[in-house]
Amino acid sequence: MSDQRLRKAVNATLTTFLVALLLATLLANTEEQKLGAQVYEKKCVMCHGQDGVGDTKAGKMMKAPDLTKSEWKNGTSSTELAKTLREGLGKMPKYEGKLSDEELNAVAEYAVSKFAKEQ
Numbered sequence: 001m002s003d004q005r006l007r008k009a010v011n012a013t014l015t016t017f018l019v020a021l022l023l024a025t026l027l028a029n030t031e032e033q034k035l036g037a038q039v040y041e042k043k044c045v046m047c048h049g050q051d052g053v054g055d056t057k058a059g060k061m062m063k064a065p066d067l068t069k070s071e072w073k074n075g076t077s078s079t080e081l082a083k084t085l086r087e088g089l090g091k092m093p094k095y096e097g098k099l100s101d102e103e104l105n106a107v108a109e110y111a112v113s114k115f116a117k118e119q
């Protein structure tokens with residue numbers, strides 16, 4: 001094989017590899033978003049509502065803050081929220097042992113992207 005043909009072959013292989021990697025990343029992201037939305041639906045909506053405003057029966061009883069307006073005490077990165085959820089906060093239950101790390105990270109990512117105010 002000439003140098004040039006070899007280079008072309010290597011380039012083609014690299015391109016294919018990069019495209020595959022990109023697709024895999026995109027797919028993993030949508031999977032995480034889906035999981036986050038599912039966990040939020042099951043575990044969080046009852047207090048915080050679909051829109052994060054907390055205008056539900058349980059939300060009012062527990063005085064759940066409006067997540068779209070109020071500052072978050074422990075910070076608004078998904079890492080910080082995952083930690084808050086793991087440990088609980090005030091009347092919010094703790095999810096350590098109730099949700100897997102994967103579920104915690106996914107739901108934290110979801111809540112931050114949907115509700116957190118731009119900082």
Ligand code: HEC
Pocket residue numbers: 039040043044045046047048058062063064065067071072073074075081084085089090091092093095107108111
């Ligand atoms: C039983 C009701 C209830 C449930 C269920 C609940 N929360 Fe909360 N949440 C609260 C209350 C009450 C607060 C305010 C706690 C405080 O500041 O004392 C709160 C606070 C928060 C905050 C602000 C945190 C901060 O640092 O100030 C976020 C974000 C949040 N919840 C997200 C979630 C997510 C995501 C879920 C689901 C995994 C969830 N909550 C489930 C009642 C609930």
